[in-house]
Amino acid sequence: MTPSPLVPTGGATVRAVNDEFHGDLLEVSMGPHHPSTHGVFRMVVTLDGERITKLKPVLGYLHRNHEKIGESTSYLGSMPYTDRLDYLNAMTNNWAYALAVERLGGLSVPERAEYLRVILAELSRLQNHVCLAGFLLQDTGASGTPLMYAFREREKILDLFEALSGSRMMCNFQRFGGCRTDASPAWLAQVAALVGGFGRFLDEFEELITGNEILMARTQGVGVLKGPAAVAAGITGPMLRAAGVGYDIRKVDGYGLYPRFTFRVPIGAHGDTYDRYMIRILEMRESIGILEQALRDIPAGPIMDPKAKLRGFRPKPGESYGRIEGPKGEIGFYLISDGSANPYRYRVRPPSFVNLTVLEDLCLGHTIADSVVILGSIDIVLGEVDR
C-alpha cells in the first residue's frame, strides 16, 4: 500500500479506498486526551474528508473494577462508592442503590426522607442538565459564555449539597432506610430561594442562546435517533424522550413519592441533537415545579427507618433490582444476596454506557464537528461508562 501524497507519511494511518473520487480515508484517534470527549473516552474515527465513515468507541480508560469491588464490600461500604459512578449525580446514584438494598432487605423509608430524596434528586437533575447544556454549547464552539452561566447555577446547587452532606459531589448521602442527615429549615429555605430564581436563570440562558440560528443550524437534523431504534438499543432518559417515546420511570414505576407530584414529561418529535438539548431545558422547568411542591409539602419526622441496620446488614438470600429515573436515564442496581454481609453479585445498569452504544449510528455521515456535538448531547460521564 503506497501512502497517499495528500497525507504526510510516517505516523498517519491511511487506508486505500477503491474510489477515485474520494481518495484515501484518514483515521483520526480522538481521545482519550481530547478537549471534547468528556473525559478519557476515545473515538477512532475514519474520515472521508470531514465526513465520518466509521466510528469506533474505545472504552475502559477509567475502568476501576467497580462491580467486583462491590461484591467484596459490605452493603453500606458500597454506598460512597456509587458516588464515583456518575460523579455529577451522586445523589441519584445513592438513591438507586439504596432502593435496591431496601427492596432486598424489606425496609421502608420515612416520609420526610422520601421528600428529601425527591428534593435532592431533582436538584441533581437541575445541575446535571444545566451542566449538559453548558458543555453541549461549549462543544458547538460557544466560547465558554453559556458554560460559565450554567456553572454559576451549578455552583449554587453544589453548595447546597455540601451544606447538607459535607461534600459537593461525592455526597454519600442516602442510606438504605432513609437519609444520613436531616435538612434544617434554613437549608430548605435556601433551596426554596434557589428554586425561585432558577426559572429566571433558565429564561436568561434560553434568551442568550436557544434561538440562535447558528445553534439551530448546528443541532437541528444532526444525529437523528428515532423512537423504535432508541427502544431497541435500550436508550433511556432524556435521550429516549427526545426520540419521541414518553417513558419516564418516575411515571412508570412511581417509586418514592413521585405519584404525589404533578409534572409533565416533555417529548421530542425529531430525535435530533436540538431535541435532546431542548428536552433537558424543559425537564428542568418541570423539576422546578416538583421542587416547589416538595418544599411546600415536606413534613417533619424521622429520616431513618428504625428497623434499618446499616452496619452488619445481612439481608435474606434473594435478589432485587432498584432503578430510578436518573438525570441521564435509568440508573439501576441489581443485587443478589446469599445471606452474607456482602452482595453475591453487584451489577450496575449505567445509563451513560447504554446510551453511548448508538454513538456510531448517530454519527455516520455527519462531519467530525458534528460527532463532538452528538457525543455532547448523549451526556456521558466516564466514571459510569467504564465503572
Next chain:
Amino acid sequence: MTAPINPADSLLERAPQALRDLVTSHFPQPWRWFANGLLADVAILAVFGLLFAALTLAERKILGRVQNRPGPNRTGPFGLLQPIADGIKMLSKEDIVPRDADHLLHFLAPVTLLASAIMAFAVIPYGRNLVPVDLDAGVLYFFCVGATTELAVFMAGWSSHNKYSLLAAMRALAQLISYELPLLLSWVPVVMISGTLSTTGIVAAQSGWRWGWMPTWHVFTPWGLAGFIIFMVSALAESNRSPFDLPEAESELIAGHLTEYSGCKYVFFFMAEYFGMTALSGMAVTLFLGGWHAPLPALEFIPSYAWFGIKLISLLMGFIWIRATFPRLRMDQLTRFAWKFLVPLALINLATAAFWSLSFGWSGPMLAARCGVALVLVIVPFVLLGRRLTAGLAPRSYAYAT
C-alpha cells in the same frame, strides 16, 4: 470659542510629522526618505505591538466580564501587567518541533504569517498625511498581502505532521477561497464610487459634510452599509475569529494548525491573528467609516489619528463581543454562508452602487426615490437570501407525554 482655526493646522494634528521631521532632519537629504520609512516602521511596530498587548488583555477582561468571572487580575493592578507576564511565559517556553515535521515549513509558517500581517499596515492612512506608503493601488496591495496569511496557515497545518493540523489546513484553504471573494467584492463599490484604488484617495472621497453636519462616509449610504456589513463578516472569517474560527476549532481539532506549535512560534500566530484583525478593522475604517475624518464638524478639533484610533478600537471591541456569544459554524455551513449568501449579496450590492453612481445628479423628490430604490436593492435580497439560508431552522414547540 476663539477664532476657528483650520483643523489641519492645529498643533496636535501636526505633532507626528513634526516629530518625524525633528528626527530625520539630521539625515542628509538623499537618505531622508529611507529614514522616514524606517521611522514609520518603528512607529507601526511600537503602536500596534502595544495595541496587541492591550487587546489581549482587553479581550480576556471583556470575555471574563461577559462570562461572570473577573478575568486576569493577579498580575499588577487590575491584571494590567498580564500581557507582560504572558509574553515572558510564552517566549521562555521550549520550542518543540515534532520529529516528523517539515522543519523548514514549520519554521516559515509563523514568520510568513506575521510578516504578511505586518505588511498590511503599510497602506492604511492613520491620520491626515499619516500613511506609511501611499500606493496608487493601496487597497489592492492590502488584500494581496492579506491573502497570503491563509497560505501560511496551510503551511502550518501541513508541516506539523499532525492529523488535526492537516484537517485544519484543509479547512483554512476552503475558508480562504470562500471568504476572499465576498471580502473583495464588498469593497469594489467603494472603488467604483470614489474612483480610486488609493487608500488616501478613498478617505479624501469621504471628506466634507452633507447639509453641513452629516458626514459623507460610505457607511451612511445603502450600498455602503451593506458593503460594510459584508466586509466585517468576511473579515471575521479571514482573521479566523469566532464564529468562523474553524481552522483552530478547539472542541474538534484541539487547536487545529496551532496544535504542534509552542513558545515563540505560537506567539507569532497569536500576534498575526490580532494584527490581521486590527489591519482589517483599519481597512474597514478607511473604506467605509470615513478613515480619519471626524463624525461631526464640531469635533474636528480632536486630531485625526485619534479619530482613527477610536473607530479602530470600536470595531475591535465588536470582534471581541461577537466572540463572547456565538457558537461555531460547521465547515459546510461556513462555505454555504459565503457562496449562497455573502457572494450574491455582494454582487447585488455592486449593482446598487452602480445605480447610486448613475443617479448621482438626482435631486428633490428624485433624491428620495434614489434612496428608496437603493434601500430596496439592499434589503430585499438580504431578506430573501437570509430566509433561504435559514430555511427549515426554527425554534420548536414540544408536546408532553400523557
